[in-house]
Amino acid sequence: MNAPQPPQKQEHQPGREDKMRPLPDYEPRFPGAGKLKGKVAIITGGDSGIGRATAVAMAREGASIVITYLEEHKDADETLRAVEEEGAKGVKIAGDIGDEAFCGQVVERAMEDFGRIDILVNNAAEQHEVKEPLEIPATQLERTFRTNVFGMFYITKAALPHMKEGAAIVNTTSITAYRGHKTLIDYASTKGAIVAFTRSLSQALVEKGIRVNAVAPGPIWTPLIPASFDAEKTAKHGESAPMQRPGQPNEVAPCFVFLASDEASYMTGQVLHPNGGTVVNS
Template sequence: MDKEKLKEEELPKQSQDQPGKESEMNPEPEIIRDSYKGSDKLKDKVALITGGDSGIGRAVAVHFAREGANVAIIYLEEDEDAELTCDMVEEEGTECLILRGDIRNKEFCKSCVDDVINRFGTLNILVNNAGEQHVRQGIQEINMDDVERTFQTNIISMFYLTQNASKHMKKGDSIINTTSVVAYQGREYLIDYGATKGAIVSFTRSLSDDLAPDGIRVNAVAPGPIWTPLIPATFDEEHVAEFGKSTSIGRPGQPSEVAPAYVFLASDDASYISAQVIHVNGGEAVGG
């Protein structure tokens, strides 16, 4: 089932445990289109991507590699997915470093940045992309342990990584954060997740002001319903089968349709863009 058929058919009912495995999804997401031609937009750059083992993170890693960047990916525990991402990056002719661990740990985040500098000698692009979510029907059903974990993964880790990474970044370098359409529209079953994604928008804008004098640009991408392992690992089978149908385009998006926005923001094509959010959401009208 390809993305064109998703316009006409339901996704097969399926579920997984978090954080989810891309290799177990049906259909597997499209990571990069054959028609996407690299043009050295990121030649000789070095990128660090959290959640780079699958989904949007994998697609960003492969697109960056096709544009000439060396890539380091951070992932939690899905070794098979991470190894495949590394293979896909290296097939594009660049190098890949894989870093396994929990970004909720600030010492691990520091060590990841150190490992990138030791391996490549520089760091030009930081993509804060990793995230988690837990479905709870309303405020009374929320588990506060889940709230704390979600904030630690989705936004506090960005402080850890950015504080360490930005020390090594210079004029022309770029930080890109993954927020969500949920930050703008809200979901009653994702209150804590939505709160973290709203925080990411504000973090992006304030960080841009802070780093602008150094020539470092800070932007964000707000995906809508994108077909990634987080979806079958979060929602029940019925929700998965209807996923993305409420958009104007009428289907879920593919990681291959989101990643080019990250390429644009990381490249010199976006040299006059900072503190902005690109919405890749299938036609949903949002403010901000």
């Protein structure tokens, strides 16, 4: 069992991985097998946390990587370093995923640099804890949906014209979509919307041979945790899971690799649940 993390708090969303103690485990645990050789992946929110672990894992499997991030330049540089250490090519693009024009620029850059898009990982998200439902401000509600849901629509719409048969889209939802969360009502609502988006889009694209699936992590040790909760709650993150610990990003990234690869060729519209043992209705 992992040692508990010490109390800590970050004041800026979506958080900085380089400021976390202990640092999350993002490096892949096993050698690559060329599952994604020659493919190009766009990963939103790829600078840290699950996004970073997924970028490095896909790089190890042979993919070229395009990551987007808001403004965490140091974290993005570290992700790119790790991607290139795997022998893969990487590109980083800073901007707001909730801006439709930016999403178009990301896709244009991917096509300019690599000439193709085979994998889209919709991972970028933000969350803000509010203890009373009536205290959720309209600006926060709109912002959370713009980042977590609108951005997913925008970049998917921009990427789809360039995605061919055999391509894959993998969306990050959350255990909160299934269990709810009394202090993250707007965030949990966006994650429920992502489940519906995944299932609906999978049906719309099945005849084109493009698969759409999702991953619903439980309590994972990422920068979003100290950036969202107070120091005391951060120190207890993951204790409520049956495994009584937070998961590490490299325990979630293999789900994304699997769903993006041809190993999951008979899966679409599905959700995987790396959540430490909590049983949910999928």
